[in-house]
Structures are given as C-alpha cells and as structure tokens.
Amino acid sequence: MINHTKTISAERFLAFLLCAAVIIAMLAQLIPAFFMPIKAEATEGAVPEFKTFADLTGKTVAMLTGAPFEELVLEKNPDVKEIQYFSTPTDMILALKTDKIDAFLANNAAASMMVNQDSTLAVFPESLEDTDFGFAFKKGDPAREKWQAAFDSLSRERIDELWDAWIGTDESKKILPEQDWSGANGTVKVAACDSVPPMCYAGNNGELVGFDIAVMLEIARVLDVHLDFTGMEFASVMAEVESGKAQVGSGSFVLNEERRKLMDFVTYHEASYVMLVRAEDGGISAQQTASVQQTASVQKTVTVPEYTSLSELNGRKFGLVNGSPFAEIIESKVSDVDEYLYFSSIPDMALALKAGKIDAFLTGDTVADTMISEDAGLAAFPIPFGELEYAFALQKGNPMTKQWQNACQKVGEERIQELYEIWLGTDDSKKILPEQDWAGANGTVRVASGDNVPPVSYVAENGRLEGFEIAVLLEMAKELDVHLDFTGMELSSLLTSLQTGKVDISNSCLAVTEERQKALDLVSYRKGSYVLVVRAKEKTVTAPEFSSFADLDGKTVAMLAGAPFEEMVREKNPDIGGVQYFATVADMQLALQTGKIDAFVTNNAVAAMLSNQDIGLAVFPESLGDTYYGFAFKKGDPLRDEWQAAYDSLDQERISELWDIWLGTDDSKKVLPAQDWSGANGTIKVASCDSLPPMSYAGENGEPTGFDIAVLLEMAKVLDVHLDFTGLEFSGIMAEVESGKAQVGNGSIMMTEERKALMDFVPYHEASFVLIVRAAEQTVEQPTFADSLKASFERTFITDARWKMILLGLLRTVIIAICAGVLGTLLGFGLVLLRHQNNAVTNKLIAVYSSLITGIPVVVILMVLYYIVFGKLDAPAMVVAIIGFTVIFGARAYGLIWNAVTAVDTGQREAALALGYSEKLAFRRVILPQSRSLYFQPLKIQMVMLLKETSVAGYITVLEMTRAVDLVRSRTMEAFFPLITAAAIYFVLTWLLTKLISTAEQYLEKKHEQRKIKGVD
Amino acid sequence: MSMIEIKGLRKEYPDVVPLKDVNVSIDEGEIISIIGPSGTGKSTYLRCINRLETPTAGSILVDGVDVCNPKTDLTEVRRKMGMVFQSFNLFPHKTIAENIMMPQMDILGISAKDAYAEAVRQLERVGLDGKARKFPHELSGGQKQRAAIARALAMHPKIMLFDEPTSALDPTMVSEVVSVIKSLAGSGLTMLIVTHEMRLARDVSTRVFYMDEGGIYEEGTPEQIFGTPQREATRRFVFRIRSYEYTLTSSEHDLIELLGGLDDFCGRQFMSRKAARNCMLAAEEMCSAYLLPALRSSEDGTITVRVSVSEENGEQTIEAEYSGIDGDLFEKTDDEISSAIFKKITQRLPDEREHLVRFRILV
Secondary structure, eight states: OOOOOSOHHHHHHHHHHHHHHHHHHHHHHHHHHHHSOOOOOOOSSOOBSOOSGGGGBTOEEEEETTOOOHHHHHHHOTTBOEEEEESSHHHHHHHHHTTSOSEEEEEHHHHHHHHHHOTTEEEOSSOOEEEEEEEEEOTTOTHHHHHHHHHHHSOHHHHHHHHHHHHSSOGGGOOOOOOOSOOTTOEEEEEEESEETTTEEEOTTSOEESHHHHHHHHHHHHHTOEEEEEEEOHHHHHHHHHTTSOSEEEEEEEOOHHHHHHOEEEEEEEEEEEEEEEBTTOOOTGGGSOOOOOOOTTOEEEEEESOOSHHHHTTEEEEEETTOOHHHHHHHHOSOEEEEEEESSHHHHHHHHHHTSOSEEEEEHHHHHHHHHHOTTEEEOSSOOOEEEEEEEEETTOTTHHHHHHHHHHHOHHHHHHHHHHHHSSOGGGOOOOOOOSOOTTOEEEEEEESEETTTEEEOTTSOEESHHHHHHHHHHHHHTOEEEEEEEOHHHHHHHHHTTSOSEEEEEEEOOHHHHHHEEEEEEEEEEEEEEEEEEEEEEOOBSOOSGGGGBTOEEEEETTOOOHHHHHHHOTTBOEEEEESSHHHHHHHHHTTSOSEEEEEHHHHHHHHHHOTTEEEOSSOOEEEEEEEEEETTOTHHHHHHHHHHTSOHHHHHHHHHHHHSSOGGGOOOOOOOSOOTTOEEEEEEESEETTTEEEOTTSOEESHHHHHHHHHHHHHTOEEEEEEEOHHHHHHHHHHTSOSEEESSOBOOHHHHHHEEEEEEEEEEEEEEEEBSOOOOOOOOHHHHHHHHHIIIIIGGGHHHHHHHHHHHHHHHHHHHHHHHHHHHHHHHHHHHHTOHHHHHHHHHHHHHHHHSOHHHHHHIIIIIISSSSOOOHHHHHHHHHHHHHHHHHHHHHHHHHHHSOHHHHHHHHHHTOOHHHHIIIIIHHHHHHHHHHHHHHHHHHHHHHGGGGGGGTOOOHHHHHHHHHHHHTOSHHHHHHHHHHHHHHHHHHHHHHHHHHHHHHHHHHHTOOTTTO | OOSEEEEEEEEOOSSOOSEEEEEEEEOTTOEEEEEOSTTSSHHHHHHHHTTSSOOSEEEEEETTEETTOTTSOHHHHHHTEEEEOTTOOOOTTSOHHHHHHHHHHHHSOOOHHHHHHHHHHHHHHTTOGGGTTOOGGGSOHHHHHHHHHHHHHTTOOSEEEEESTTTTSOHHHHHHHHHHHHHHGGGTOEEEEEOSOHHHHHHHOSEEEEEETTEEEEEEOHIIIIISOOSHHHHHHHTTEEEEEEEEESSOOOHHHHHHHHHHHHHHSOOOHHHHHHHHHHHHHHIIIIIHHHHHHSSSOEEEEEEEEETTTOOEEEEEEEESOOSOTTSOOSOHHHHHHHHHHEEEEOOOSTTEEEEEEOO
16 A cells, blocks of 8 residues: 655755755855955056156156255256155155155165055156165264174175065064163164154054164174164154264165265165156056956957958958959958949048948058058958069050169169168158159159058158159169159059050059059069958957966966876976866866866867957966877877878868867857768768867767867868767767777877877877966956846857757656666566576576676766777667666666565465465565555655766766756856756756656555456446 | 375474474365464464475375475465465455455456456355455454455365464454354365364364374364363363472472462462362372371382362362382371361372372362
8 A cells, every 4th residue: 555655845845945055056156246346456566657757747756855856856857847745655655646746756665665565556667876775873973883893794694684574565574673682882872763664663562663673773782782762753863863862863864965964874775766656557546446347457458350260251341442453362262252342542441441331451561561550440361362562564565664674673672671661660750752863864754653552652741742662763763864753643543544655654552463464564673462451359368367387386287187288287387286187178167267276278279269258267378388189090090191191182271261260259150061972981980079169069969060070071071981970078089099989089189299109190280288377357347147147048048059959968868767767677577576586596696786786886887888898889879878777777676676575474475375376476466566565665766866867878978968068068168057957957857757656656546546346347 | 085194294493393293184074173282383284284384204195186296286286275374364455355356367267257256255155245345454353364264265175274263363353253164164175273262173173183292192073182182281281271290209398388389379270269278278188198108208209299270170180199109108197187188178080190199179
C-alpha cells in the first residue's frame, strides 16, 4: 500500500530557500556597485599641468614667507604674474587646489612626500636649484664646527636610512630615539619649525619629529649633549637663533647666498627646489565627488580608422574625382561597391566623407598623408591598395616628353625627396618657390596645375600656385632652361586642356594607369602608393594594471589546462606567485575580474577580441613569445605533408581576409562555406575546440566555427576532402588526435617546442602569446540593474539565436535521462531476476558489477566508455552517453529493487510455494509486486538524480544543456545569467519529473483503491 | 496405499536435532493432530512433508511420490497439499478474492471468472462471503485465517496441513477458526494439524501424535491419548502434570527443606487450600513414618520424593523412588500415628516400576 507522507510542505520550503539564496546572491553582486563611490583615481606619477617655466607666464607662484626664491623664479621666467607668500606648506597646497595660485615652491623632500600623499599634485619637471639643507647657527658660533665634525662622523648609510624612513610613507618607521645617553656635555636649545614635514614638524603628541630632528639627535649622541626642542613658525626660527634664545635652528633650511650671509650652517643633506603644480586632470575639489565619467588618466583616446577590413567596405559608397580611373583599383579589393559619387576636388571629397555622404575615397599617399595628419576626422584604411607612380602629363606623342624625362632624371631622386620633405612638412617657412630667374632660352611652357590638391599643387594665399609638384617642375624647367607659365584649374579640366592643346604639360598629383598611358605621355617623377581614406573614430584604449613582467612578483598567472606556458612565464619572472589552470577562456576572464588571478595567458587573437569587448581588461604590454598557430596531426602522419602543401597553395591574402573577418566585430560576415565540393578523397575527422572564440568555437547550432575552421575548409576544398567536425574541450583535442579518433586537431593551438615534440603541425598563422590583465582602474558608468539584466538576457538568448542551442541541449538532456532511466530500470529488473536464480557465478558477477559502478565516479565511467571501450568504434557520443548512464542506472536500480525484494516477508514465499507456485513464479507474482512499495520511492529519487547527472555528459562531447550553457557563457563572456538560467531549467525539469511520477503513483493508488478485479469486473 | 508414508525421517540443525527418526503411515481421510511441547519438531515435521524444510535423511512419500527426491517436481506434489500458516501469509497487496483467485489462475490455469466463482464459494464455506473485495489488512485475525483456509481449499487439495493455525489468534477468535476446521472434518480430506488446542485435537482427530524426544513419542486415538496416555511424558503433557521432586539421602535428609519447597510448589499450583494441606500432610507423614527411618537404618540409601499435580483433572500423587534400601519401604513402621494419618489421606496406586511406590493424595 503506498504511503503518503506529508513531505510536500518540506519540499516547497526548500525550494523557497533556494530561490531566496539565488536572489540574494544576485543582489550581493550588484550592491557594491550601488554603494561604491565612483572615484577618479589617477596612477602614480601624475602628469603636471605646466611642464616648462615658459608655461608659467601670467601665473601666480607661491613660496614660504622668508624663502628667498623670488629671484630664482623670476630668473627662469620673468613673465610670472606675481609671487605670493604663505606661512605653511599646507596653506600653499590649499591655495593651489582652490586655484588661488598656480604653483608653489618646495624642497625636494617635502615635494616627494606631498606628491606621494596627494594624487592631485604633481612635481614641475624643471627644478629651480640644487643646494643643501642646513642647520642654522649664529654667525661666528664656534659650536658650529663641533656640530659639523659630529655630522661628518656619521655614516652616510645611516643618513640615507633616515632619509628613506622620514620621506617614505611607512609611519611605523618614523620613530625618534630616546635621549638615553649621559648628556655630560650639557643641554643645547634647538629652535625647530613645527610645520614643514617631513623634515621638521609636530608629531601626534605635539612633540617635534622629522628627518631634521632625527639627524640632530644622531649628532647629539656623538657630542653627548641633550637637546631641548622648541617648536615655532618657520619665520621665527632664524630670529630665535640670532637672538641667542636657541643655539641651533632647523626647519629644512635650504641654503642660498643670502642665508649664508646671515648665519652659519651645518649642511646635512642635498636639497633642491622644485615647484608643485596641479596634476593634469584639472581642478580637483569639485570632481572628487561621485560622478560618472570615463576620466581615467590611464585611458588614452586614439583615433583609428572606422573600417579595418576589406569586408567592411562591401556595400559602401566610394568617392571619385571626376575623370579619375580609380574605380578599377577599388574594385580589385572591394567586391561589392554600392555606388560611386563623383566630386570635382579632393577637399570636396574629404568633406563629403566626413559628412557621411561617402564612406571612403582612394587617393595617392602624398595627398592622403597630409590630409590625414591635418584632419583628425580622417584616417587611412590599413590595407594597402597598391603602388603607383606619380607623373606629369603631356600630350601623346609630344616630342618634348623625352627631354622632360631626362630633366627629371637630372634633377635626381634625392633632390625630389628633399623637396618632398619640405613641402609635406610642417615648417611653412621652408616652403618657398624659387623665382624663375634662369634664361628660359628654350621658350615658355604652359602648365596646367591642379589648384586644389594641397600640398602637391594648390593656390596659395598670395594667389600663386604652389606645391610640391610646382617645385619639382621648376627644378626640371631649370634643367631644360624653359620658363613655365602656370594656370591653375579644376582637376577635371586638366586633362582636357592638355588634350586640346591649350597647355603643354599638366600636373595634378596624377597617377600612372594603363588607360592614361594609352592616352597621354607620362613623365613619372616619384613612386608612391594608393591610400584609401576613411573616417576616423575615437577609441579609448585601456592601460593595463601591470606594465612589466617585474610587476608580476607574487601574482597569480593563469592559463588553459594543457597550455605549456608556465616555463615561458617563469622565464620572464621567476618570482610569480603561482600558476593556475582553467578549462576555458571565459573561466579565466571571470577569475581575473573577481581577483582570483592577476593575469592570464592567451593568444593575440583572443586578446584582441577580449580587450575590445571588455574595458575592464587590458593587454599586458610585453609579449611572451611569438610563434605560429598550427593544426595538429598525429606524429608521423603523412597526412600532415598533404595538408601543408594544401595550405601553401592558398592565397595569403585570402588568409588575411579570413583573419580580419573572424577577428572583427561584424558577426554577419562570419559565415562558413558549405562543403559543396565532391569530397572524392574521403572524409577527414577534425577535433575542434568548441570554446575558444574567435579561432575555434561552437556556433549557433553547436557546430564548430571560427577562423581555424574557415582555413581548414579552404584547405579541404583544395584536397577535395570533406571534413567532419567534432567540438570538444581544448584539453581533449590532442588526445583525440593521438588516439586516432580524429585525424586533425585545431583550437588556436600555439606551436611550442613541447607540443612539436608530441605532434606534427601545419602552421597557418602567426601567433603571439600575451598576458591579459585587469585595466588599471575602472570608472565605468554603472547601468541600472534592469538594464544589465536585459542586456544579459539578450546576450544569453537572443543573440545568434542562442536559445536554439540551449533548447537543443535541453532536448539532449531529456533524451539521455529518459532513455537511460527506462533502459536502466529494465536492466535493473533483469539483474534482479538473474540474482534470484542464486547461481554462485552470476551472483559474483553482479556483485562485482555493482561495486564497480558505485565505486567509480560517473564522469570517469563515461570517459572510460568513450575513450577506451568504444574508443575505436565510431559510436556517436550521444549513444555512448545513453549506454553509460543506462549501465550506471541499471546497477543502482538493481541495488534498490533487490534490497526491496529481500525485505519482503519470507512467509509470502512459503505460502506461495505451499500453494504450488514454483520459485520463479512465486518471485514474479508474489514477491516482486509486493516489493514495489519498498523500491518505488528510492527509484523515483534516483531518476531525478539521473536527470541532473546527465550534466557531465559534456565531458564526452555531448552538447547537453550544461555544456550548451557553458558555451554561451564563453561567447558572452559573462557567467551570471547563463548559469542561473541553467540552474532554473534543471530545477523545473526535476520538478516536472517528480510531479509526473507522483501523478502516476497517485493514479495507481486510486486504481488500487477501486478494488476492481481484472477479468471479473 | 497410504496417503503419506514417512520412513526414517531425520532433520538435523547445527546445534539441535529435532527429528531423529520418524516413521509413520497416514491413510487417506485421516485427521491427525500433532501435539507436544515446544521445540519438539512438530512444525519441522509438518513442513518436511511439503518440503518447505528439507530432511537430512529419510523418505516421505506423498500419494506415492517421494518428496525428498531431488528430481521430483515439487510444484505438482504441493498442488495436492494445502497449507495454513500460523501467520496467515495472505498476499497483502491483493483483495481477498484475488488472493484466492491468483493460485487458481497462475497454477491451474483457470479463467478469472471461474476462479472468482470458486473464490466466492470457498468464502461462503468459511463464512466470509461479504469480504471478497476487502484487503487482508481490513480483516481481523480470525477472518484472515479463515480466508487463508479458503485460499488453500480453492486449490482442491487432497491433504491439508495446518501449522498451529490458532496460535497467533487471541482467544475470542480461536473458536471461529476451530469451527471451520471442524467443518472440514467430514469432507474426505486428509488433515494434519499441529496445534495446542487440545479440544480441537480431541474433537476432530482420528489419531493423535504426541511428539517428543525427537519423534512420535506416543500415538493413539484421542481417547487413548487424552484419556489413558500410556507413557509418562505423554501423561505429563496431556494431563498437564506438574511435579515437585526432592531427593533424600542417608546422609542428607532435610525434611524442613523438602516441605518448604513443597509448600512453594503448592502455592504456585491452582490448588484448593484443603488439597494443598493434604499434600503437605501426606508428604510430611510419609517421610516421618517410612522414609526417614529407612534412610537412617541404611548406609547408602537414596529416596526421591515426587509430588505431582495434574492441571487437567486436579489429581495429586505422591511417589517415592528409592535405591540402596532393602525390602519394602512401606511395609512397617514404628511411627503409628504418622502412618495412620498417611494411610488415611492416601491411596496406594499400582505401579509396575521397581523401587517406586505411588499414592494418590485424597482431597
């Protein structure tokens, strides 16, 4: 009879607790973001606002009262607006911060300390003067000699030690010794300034402390005198000594001529004057409150071209100057030009580009370089479009052509380059054309010049034509002894004028083309290249937290399991804290963000992608090493050479193109070709990593995709083989190839010595190892919780229709669970029947089987099945998973059912036997049915557990739900949403399963209660 | 030919041998009650017959088939026998009707309808016609046992084995089961009933086996066994005789202790005051008059005094078993008074045993 215990409320309570825990975890992540003040933190070595004395023109400089530096300052820059005097450094700092002054003087000690403590201050890079610090004595006081001698007897090291202690930031070191010597030679009064830290100031309890005091105490010990300190204002110290009220005065006096005249000094440390100014981030007070700005001084803004790959140019509008033959050149690289728009001049095109009417235009490097450097809104497209020759044009068949060519050669490349540098440089004073003061015996030549192609050929302020080409022409004219008569005109008119004979020669930064050569005589004077000009966009580049390998002392570095970089990293810095291994890049990224590691190693491709996507990460500036990415083959496999040959036959530009596509951000371009060639040479199995974007990862439908795959497909086409991809974890790839389950392995595998010893490779792209570290600071605008949730949701489910992959994973999970559950239960019953036979041999076998299953973890069992038992066979992973779970569940079901069976009262068997039942029949009809109430609940619980255990099937490449979610996680680079989703889905599934079984139970119970007798009612 | 023929049946366990050597022959239609003290192998004996226990040695022929032979198809033989257990052993997950139908359908291949009809018939027979659709746990103990009987009967066995059918029932329910068993008596079934219910055994049996000392100690008709049991153990069992023994020797003859123990014993028996007093008196006088003088006058004499009381019929006896003493113990005495009292309250009983004299104590 089935027992209904009231467990429902307990289950509900537990579910509630789980949800509460989840919600609290989510909130805990976000709460710090709400409460953490958003500070602007600059790094050490803040950049000063003014950099040279010249910058101080019209500014206010301050110094301590009594400090004789006005002269010095004025000497450096007479145009300083005014000098102000303050009584303490603290006052001066405040005045600086509130903009009352622009700079103030301090000695090097004080300056170091202030800058260390206050990041809004910076040291002016030029110093005023170098001198010494000195203790003051009344002029002519013989005590001074004694003190000087005493000071000289002190070791330099001790003085340095004291200097470091008192100028540094470690307060615990700033302790003065007790005056525990005898003091037999009397007590000396010292007047000390109480407000010039770190040299001389009042400590916590009002006692005088500082470097000066420390040094004086050392001296006093030598002299065996006691010191009696009196603190006072800086300005009073010297007066105190002069009047005799004190014998020694200290206050970080910096010695100069004036002071030396007034008093005698014992010098005790080098000194220099520096000025302190504000740090570059600008005014300080207002902006230290919370505000949302991306004001990291470590973040630089650079301009980069808007488009960086050829594929991005498809479907765009290009500008052409009327009559220019560049369409062909453009079309040689860009397959799909939307349209061409024609302009009359290059500057017009530049304007149109910036206004967005066109997306790019092609021109020569001379024009392009100048335009781009002068206009921040323009940038050069990184891929070159080819070389060109610049030439002057003459009418076809002009007899003068040859002479002009000679003249050009006579002028010479060097001279032309010189002119080039002048006219394309920034020093306008050099851009002077020579007067045509030669004879011109050979006549006048009419020249048509482009009037709007700076810096090559343009109309200057004075109305004359100027420019690089003009200069060259004049040189050539000199050689030919002709005079030139220039007429400036529009580009489009130039050639017409030439062809109609209105002019003899024309210049307009003309490029040599076949078509033109047919129509004109060309005198080329310089080589250059085509440049595609595009819009520039700003990009903030994050500076990394660590900038050199030395910074990594004691830090934890991570890398993928199976990656052989530990040696390399330790080579660079043997003192790193430790190395950790992770399964996926996404895991490492998360660990880095949460501070569990300090850096991780990855390849350049991934690094570029990551630092683009996540501004919290930055690329460590030093690279670990350069090598190649390689496709892995089993050692000695002759296939490798075939593939190498295939790779070599590929067009490198195609590879570059693929690289740009796959490393770019435009996902619509990332499409693999269908394998529509014949595949006559067979099918090759490829083991691909499914979690290393952008090189090799699982796409929408779970199929491997990425740069690697694209290249492999190209090679397959050449070899006429078909490729059969299997996605798995990085650490499994080489095992797959070695065991022969796959012939090729890929996964942005970097070729290292160690790996080359194990496998053969076909290198297919340069690679370098880089470290990814956290960005030095994060001042990001925090999105609202709702926003970030929405963004997470989109990334997890909507983008790339990822929900499909998750759904497929879910389906697989359910299939495995149901199949294994049903088959496993049947297997369990079968084993129970077998066990009932009580044959000694089978009993033992069953016992061994059962203990194996209970003694070995599920994951290991699955892997043993997949790699060893079914290793050679071509069984699909799903099948192996189902078999594996069936075997596991079967053992458990057997155990449960057999326990239940033995718990049935023995009298039942006896009654059955006595009635004439055989043992077998008695078991089946009497014992087994009765045991149901004993095994049913445990079996139900086991089924639910099975559902959850399927989550490890991912280890044998099954794309079930946990793995699907994990892949999404590696694509979205966030952990939170995908994992919570997975947890929720499992929860719902198990709840459903439990509900289903319970409903079945209740139905059976009801039927039982009806007491209907089969065959009678 | 007899229905059940048992030869040389022996059953050994590692520490005890309940059946040493049993030989018996049972004819068809006989109703045998098997009685005896606990642990004497009664259930073992019964369970050997349908091979629920496997004998260590011997042969059991049931209707001509040797049950002990390993080659025998036990299911066939067992079909001819029905067994009723002390703990009923109904199938708890089935209704009563299904309990009775299942064996018919599974073993005899009878259709559900017919099996059901038979079930109803049997239930009527045992007086449970309304209980067909009940589950066993809904029945009382007596009803359960009757249902179990019905289940066994539905298979139309030739032999019915009852293993202490009423031992687990409380007294109020014993009679309903007993009456069912009685009603079966005339039906031609061969029945073996292991029971503690003497009335049942007396009323229904054709033969009674008293089992003791590893076998059938004494057998006979109910009148014989219950009326005039021949052998000592049988007597003791049947009459539920309780005894008190004390041994006196020539050197040690503590009468006080004997009487003290006897007093204790009498107190524990359900005796009337008069009976107890007579008992004490008889013992005392016997000792004074006859026993102690005899002991004193012999060198190495031993006399065991045994006082027995039958719970069954209240009969009290006192006997003296002696050795090392010459002559008749009770021939003469010097103590006239004691012997007079003694003779008054006792009556000598004949007893063949040597050196043993028995008296009934008169009440």
